């Protein structure tokens with residue numbers, strides 16, 4: 495059956511306010527006498543809520559749209575008159591036994607409704623999840639995206655922004671053999687990483703064990719005549735373990751030096767390439783080789799702004815400026831006041847710590863294709879397929895095997911949302927800001 499579209503505009507419906515009582519009654523009689531027109535639902539003089547005594551004929555077996563400005567009574571006409579009257583009459587036709595289970599609604603304020611069949615109403619979904627829900631969480635895309643980040647993200651130190659990757663000593667030796675072929679490299683064991691102190695005892699300890707030098711803040715210093723360090727400054731002290739010409743022939747020596755450096759450096763070592771002065775840190779632990787901050791293994795909760803583990807501590811996952819913080823730190827307060835004095839400023843300011851990302855620093859520094867999950871979520875759904883295919887191309891065979899199912903799930907959902915015209919939304923769009931139709 496072909497549905498015929500017809501639009502009724504509430505403003506266009508003839509208002510019969512001005513009709514005198516008698517006239518109204520006679521009009522009703524006339525209409526009633528004419529009987530219900532075939533294939534039409536007639537609503538006569540509806541006054542429910544804000545409806546102003548309107549009469550409409552609605553064609554049956556056709557799609558009818560009711561449009562009009564907000565508050566003109568569209569929902570009242572559809573739900574409180576049409577639906578409610580159709581349901582009420584249907585229920586009244588049932589026997590007493592059946593009727594005890596349902597509470598028929600009261601008669602709407604309308605003179606007459608003709609030609610109405612039993613009605614069914616499908617309402618807009620009003621539940622949109624909690625205040626922290628986003629397009630990403632509602633569609634479950636965030637769920638799959640965070641698994642992708644847990645399994646294939648590259649962890650970085652939130653403070654130093656350098657990659658963290660625990661690797662066994664063997665793979666450190668292999669990287670050095672590959673990356674510094676035919677170069678002379680020095681290996682050092684980090685002993686102190688950015689800590690205040692004078693470290694005279696450390697120098698004595700090294701001297702007693704036959705180490706002539708320590709590298710202090712990038713300069714080699716003799717352990718026998720150790721300089722007086724500034725007690726109130728942070729120092730980094732490294733123990734030189736040895737140097738080696740990197741080649742297959744010297745692999746045995748390299749292996750020994752790496753083992754010693756890792757042991758002295760408690761899992762970390764620093765390499766200095768003599769020719770280029772390049773410095774590189776290696777670690778067997780999930781710890782920042784620069785500041786030694788140890789980081790948790792990535793897990794899904796880290797990417798959830800509903801858990802203490804994952805949320806930004808400043809805004810507890812709302813992504814909005816936390817007023818409590820402003821009271822504690824005067825600098826932030828000034829910033830807040832400055833921003834609120836701006837008439838153009840958004841009343842809901844982004845959190846200063848996470849800039850609206852909602853997630854804590856550790857999660858924000860786990861990257862896939864150089865981007866954090868919050869940056870990916872900021873993109874519109876229309877640009878996501880491009881990102882996904884770039885990521886897919888960059889994965890190696892092992893990573894592809896892990897990522898395939900996740901990427902497929904994400905792509906299917908993104909495709910659906912785009913096909914229904916929601917491609918302009920981003921995953922981080924807060925659910926409470928969506929319109930009824932979008933939700």
Ligand SMILES: [Zn+2]
Pocket residue numbers: 651652653654655782783784785786787
């Ligand atoms: Zn660090």
Ligand SMILES: [Zn+2]
Pocket residue numbers: 806807808809810811813814845846847848849850851852853
């Ligand atoms: Zn925050």
